[in-house]
Amino acid sequence: MTDLPDIADELPPDRSLGFQVRRCHRAFDRVLNAQLAREGLASGFWYFLRALWQENGATQKRLAQLNNVTEPTAVAMLRAMDGLGLIERVRNAEDRRKVNVFLTPRGEALRGALTPHARRINAVAGEGVSARDLETCLRVLKKMSDNLAAEAARLADAPLR
Amino acid sequence: MTDLPDIADELPPDRSLGFQVRRCHRAFDRVLNAQLAREGLASGFWYFLRALWQENGATQKRLAQLNNVTEPTAVAMLRAMDGLGLIERVRNAEDRRKVNVFLTPRGEALRGALTPHARRINAVAGEGVSARDLETCLRVLKKMSDNLAAEAARLADAPLR
DNA sequence: CGATCAGACTTAGATAGCTAAGTATTTTAT
DNA sequence: ATAAAATACTTAGCTATCTAAGTCTGATCG
Numbered sequence: 001m002t003d004l005p006d007i008a009d010e011l012p013p014d015r016s017l018g019f020q021v022r023r024c025h026r027a028f029d030r031v032l033n034a035q036l037a038r039e040g041l042a043s044g045f046w047y048f049l050r051a052l053w054q055e056n057g058a059t060q061k062r063l064a065q066l067n068n069v070t071e072p073t074a075v076a077m078l079r080a081m082d083g084l085g086l087i088e089r090v091r092n093a094e095d096r097r098k099v100n101v102f103l104t105p106r107g108e109a110l111r112g113a114l115t116p117h118a119r120r121i122n123a124v125a126g127e128g129v130s131a132r133d134l135e136t137c138l139r140v141l142k143k144m145s146d147n148l149a150a151e152a153a154r155l156a157d158a159p160l161r
Numbered sequence: 162m163t164d165l166p167d168i169a170d171e172l173p174p175d176r177s178l179g180f181q182v183r184r185c186h187r188a189f190d191r192v193l194n195a196q197l198a199r200e201g202l203a204s205g206f207w208y209f210l211r212a213l214w215q216e217n218g219a220t221q222k223r224l225a226q227l228n229n230v231t232e233p234t235a236v237a238m239l240r241a242m243d244g245l246g247l248i249e250r251v252r253n254a255e256d257r258r259k260v261n262v263f264l265t266p267r268g269e270a271l272r273g274a275l276t277p278h279a280r281r282i283n284a285v286a287g288e289g290v291s292a293r294d295l296e297t298c299l300r301v302l303k304k305m306s307d308n309l310a311a312e313a314a315r316l317a318d319a320p321l322r
Numbered sequence: 323c324g325a326t327c328a329g330a331c332t333t334a335g336a337t338a339g340c341t342a343a344g345t346a347t348t349t350t351a352t
Numbered sequence: 353a354t355a356a357a358a359t360a361c362t363t364a365g366c367t368a369t370c371t372a373a374g375t376c377t378g379a380t381c382g
Contacts, residue, residue, distance in 0.1 A: 076369090096377055
């Protein structure tokens with residue numbers, strides 16, 4: 001029992017991927033919010049708008065999946081966006097359980113204004129980091145997300161343990 | 162105007178660090194919550210407990226900084242933890258603006274139960290990734306956090322733009 | 323055909339984060 | 353010495369997320 005294991009047991013924030021991902025997420029979110037506020041938008045809209053620019057007419061479930069949020073979160077967000085006239089929700093005629101979401105001209109128009117912000121934020125974040133290291137980070141983040149999603153599913157399956 | 166520039170302009174989620182950090186954060190958070198729920202705790206407590214295990218007696222402001230949350234968030238969390246008997250808050254006698262936060266025996270005792278979970282979650286996340294790539298990711302995440310924090314400060318300083 | 327199961331959306335209520343503004347205390351600068 | 357500024361905490365109220373449970377619609381199976 002030297003003192004080194006003790007230090008290791010503490011799992012200091014600097015050495016914890018979970019902590020650093022959390023910190024980085026909040027940093028991104030703050031800047032994104034600051035930028036969107038200048039366009040008069042709340043930050044939550046961004047992710048849904050982007051999904052719709054790629055897949056206009058997607059169902060709410062699909063949009064939730066694309067954004068990695070739950071369906072109630074998507075419902076709340078889309079209702080707010082509907083209220084602002086950014087999107088329209090239309091009940092699907094063939095399968096009346098579904099609701100398809102379409103951009104209004106106003107929602108479509110935000111694309112030109114917002115995309116440069118997103119590109120800029122990513123550029124600022126990556127300043128001083130080599131392209132190669134950024135690629136590695138991107139790849140590791142995806143892998144970790146997948147690993148953790150699998151673990152979450154495992155935990156949900158095993159009710160007691 | 163070929164079709165390639167268009168694709169690039171879309172900044173697809175797969176290529177966006179902001180998006181991947183967000184997704185990874187949510188994945189970590191879900192697993193952490195699932196684990197803590199088994200100990201009867203809400204996930205927000207984890208970060209404050211860990212900070213106190215390292216710096217028992219820290220002020221609320223210090224705890225907020227250590228966790229990268231705002232002071233109101235810290236206040237709310239610490240009040241809840243106080244209510245559960247995990248911590249005690251004592252007004253500082255020398256500078257009565259400050260409140261020092263101390264772990265109760267009960268809060269101290271959670272350390273043994275919770276730390277293994279955190280270590281395990283980090284281990285699961287990093288499965289199948291080389292130690293070297295994990296180091297790179299850690300380093301890039303810290304750098305991006307710093308870059309974005311500086312940008313946030315810049316944006317706050319420049320009220321109009 | 324009818325009952326049950328599954329799917330997509332919704333509602334209700336909780337949690338954790340934020341900003342903006344307020345209070346009490348200490349420090350700084352006339 | 354006192355007015356002004358800064359600091360630490362708090363309050364109030366908003367946003368985005370979650371889980372659990374409910375409603376309607378469609379699919380399956382005896």
